Amino acid sequence: MKRAAIYARYSSDLQTDRSIEDQVSLCSDFAAKQGLAIVAEFDDRARSGASIMGRDGVLAMMDAARDGKFDVLVVEALDRLSRDQEDLAGIYKRLTHIGVEIRAVHDGKADIVQVGIRGLVGALYLQDLAHKVRRGMAGVVRDGRNAGGKAYGYAPVPGKPGELVIVEEEAEVVRRIFADYAAGKSPREIAGDLNAENVAPPRGAFWQASTINGNRKRANGMLQNPIYDGRIVWNRVRMVKDPDTGKRISRVNPQSEWQEEDAPHLRIVLADIFAQVNGRKVRATSDKPMKKNARILSGLLKCGACGAGMSIKDKMGRVTRIMCTKAKEARSCHNTRPYVLDDIEATVVDGLRSRLDDPKLLEFYVECYNDEHKKLYAGQGVSREKARQRLAAAEREYQRILQLAIKGVISEEEAAEQLPPLREEKKRLTDELAVIPEPPKVVTLKPALVARYLRSLEELDAAVKSGGMLSLDVRRCVRDLVTSVTVFPSSAGERPVLKVDGYLSSLVDEGLSHRFAVRGGTMVAEEGFEPPTQGL
Numbered sequence: 001m002k003r004a005a006i007y008a009r010y011s012s013d014l015q016t017d018r019s020i021e022d023q024v025s026l027c028s029d030f031a032a033k034q035g036l037a038i039v040a041e042f043d044d045r046a047r048s049g050a051s052i053m054g055r056d057g058v059l060a061m062m063d064a065a066r067d068g069k070f071d072v073l074v075v076e077a078l079d080r081l082s083r084d085q086e087d088l089a090g091i092y093k094r095l096t097h098i099g100v101e102i103r104a105v106h107d108g109k110a111d112i113v114q115v116g117i118r119g120l121v122g123a124l125y126l127q128d129l130a131h132k133v134r135r136g137m138a139g140v141v142r143d144g145r146n147a148g149g150k151a152y153g154y155a156p157v158p159g160k161p162g163e164l165v166i167v168e169e170e171a172e173v174v175r176r177i178f179a180d181y182a183a184g185k186s187p188r189e190i191a192g193d194l195n196a197e198n199v200a201p202p203r204g205a206f207w208q209a210s211t212i213n214g215n216r217k218r219a220n221g222m223l224q225n226p227i228y229d230g231r232i233v234w235n236r237v238r239m240v241k242d243p244d245t246g247k248r249i250s251r252v253n254p255q256s257e258w259q260e261e262d263a264p265h266l267r268i269v270l271a272d273i274f275a276q277v278n279g280r281k282v283r284a285t286s287d288k289p290m291k292k293n294a295r296i297l298s299g300l301l302k303c304g305a306c307g308a309g310m311s312i313k314d315k316m317g318r319v320t321r322i323m324c325t326k327a328k329e330a331r332s333c334h335n336t337r338p339y340v341l342d343d344i345e346a347t348v349v350d351g352l353r354s355r356l357d358d359p360k361l362l363e364f365y366v367e368c369y370n371d372e373h374k375k376l377y378a379g380q381g382v383s384r385e386k387a388r389q390r391l392a393a394a395e396r397e398y399q400r401i402l403q404l405a406i407k408g409v410i411s412e413e414e415a416a417e418q419l420p421p422l423r424e425e426k427k428r429l430t431d432e433l434a435v436i437p438e439p440p441k442v443v444t445l446k447p448a449l450v451a452r453y454l455r456s457l458e459e460l461d462a463a464v465k466s467g468g469m470l471s472l473d474v475r476r477c478v479r480d481l482v483t484s485v486t487v488f489p490s491s492a493g494e495r496p497v498l499k500v501d502g503y504l505s506s507l508v509d510e511g512l513s514h515r516f517a518v519r520g521g522t523m524v525a526e527e528g529f530e531p532p533t534q535g536l
């Protein structure tokens with residue numbers, strides 16, 4: 001196994017010491033992934049990277065390299081070694097001569113071309129914003145603060161973005177969910193109980209089984225959320241843009257890229273219960289891909305009385321009837337009526353079509369979304385604006401000094417002394433800004449997308465009526481728009497009342513988080529939509 005040394009540097013006394021730890025942590029993860037054994041760590045705190053002089057850490061590292069103490073030097077980025085191209089090239093030459101290889105987390109293995117480019121980049125200080133932001137967020141995680149969305153059971157701390165406190169009332173519910181599951185109750189039963197007791201759900205109108213057990217691969221259910229076990233996992237998913245729809249969707253990163261940090265003050269569930277539940281969980285679930293001939297709404301239908309799923313009760317000829325699973329299997333739900341699946345499908349498709357066909361209704365949804373988003377953001381705008389102003393001020397000061405240097409009013413030495421702290425300040429503020437949520441984007445409808453969905457729905461309508469096969473595009477269209485269809489109890493002879501929850505984000509221009517999807521209105525079979533309800 002190759003022996004590695006880590007070198008980290010802080011370029012200015014404007015920053016706290018944390019960034020060295022962030023760098024070391026990143027380098028350690030990187031070294032572990034590359035199968036390197038870390039044998040030494042060197043750092044230079046609060047020194048400018050402009051010159052090698054006075055940098056004890058780098059000199060000690062060079063000594064150790066000459067003594068053959070390690071084979072690979074790991075740095076976060078090459079400009080950590082030096083921002084001076086000659087320095088960097090000098091260090092590179094000497095280390096290469098000794099047979100020590102430089103590997104940078106953000107640059108890969110160093111070679112001469114890269115040292116040249118990176119040194120130049122360092123000189124101009126063009127920062128790779130994405131990496132710096134990631135490092136800033138990794139720092140947030142390392143502090144036990146929360147870099148992702150807020151989980152049920154926690155509240156943000158006003159004025160301290162990223163920090164969370166436990167909400168005891170919700171924590172009680174979390175403990176109960178874990179205890180019930182550990183005792184053998186199914187997520188559906190647990191959701192049903194919570195709904196029956198009118199416990200407010202994290203989102204939507206009902207507790208759903210999926211909120212509780214989620215999807216195993218995405219590990220996005222409450223039962224799998226490591227935060228309840230006093231751990232924060234970061235970098236689990238990344239957002240990518242679907243080239244077809246322009247919609248932002250999340251992808252699961254390989255587990256080796258996940259970052260985890262202990263946050264014992266956020267623990268809600270006892271360690272052994274969490275372990276027991278998750279040990280069991282892995283065996284209990286399996287990811288079933290959608291079957292080729294599956295009905296368009298399969299997996300999306302829910303009972304409006306108990307929150308359980310609906311499943312097929314019987315088939316008579318071509319007529320398939322569905323029923324609340326709890327009513328069917330346990331007789332523990334009063335929604336005992338069987339519903340004809342074709343009717344439900346046709347109602348949903350008609351309803352979606354009439355909704356997409358009515359520009360006023362769509363505009364109203366977009367308005368609701370924008371209003372709601374504004375409310376959510378209220379309060380955070382101030383801290384963002386402040387950070388933005390400080391960043392602008394730092395940028396102006398930086399440009400001012402730079403201009404003075406260019407005009408020759410101040411010497412290069414003076415500029416070399418004054419510019420690095422300002423660069424660090426700019427970088428720090430940029431990182432800070434990156435963890436304050438973005439201001440709400442005012443979304444607008446994308447007519448072309450609406451038209452595409454309408455076409456798909458027409459095809460769907462025809463297919464539903466003729467019992468024909470559905471194209472993949474049509475299936476995707478429905479599943480893009482609809483997240484659940486709730487069937488409310490009605491007596492025989494009455495038309496069933498359906499509630500369709502869906503994602504407005506499929507129809508608007510910019511990537512919206514699914515968390516903020518506008519929930520759909522109620523539809524009554526063959527009577528069209530009732531006025532939509534707004535909410536999250």
Ligand SMILES: [Zn+2]
Nearest residue numbers: 303306324333
């Ligand atoms: Zn039911």
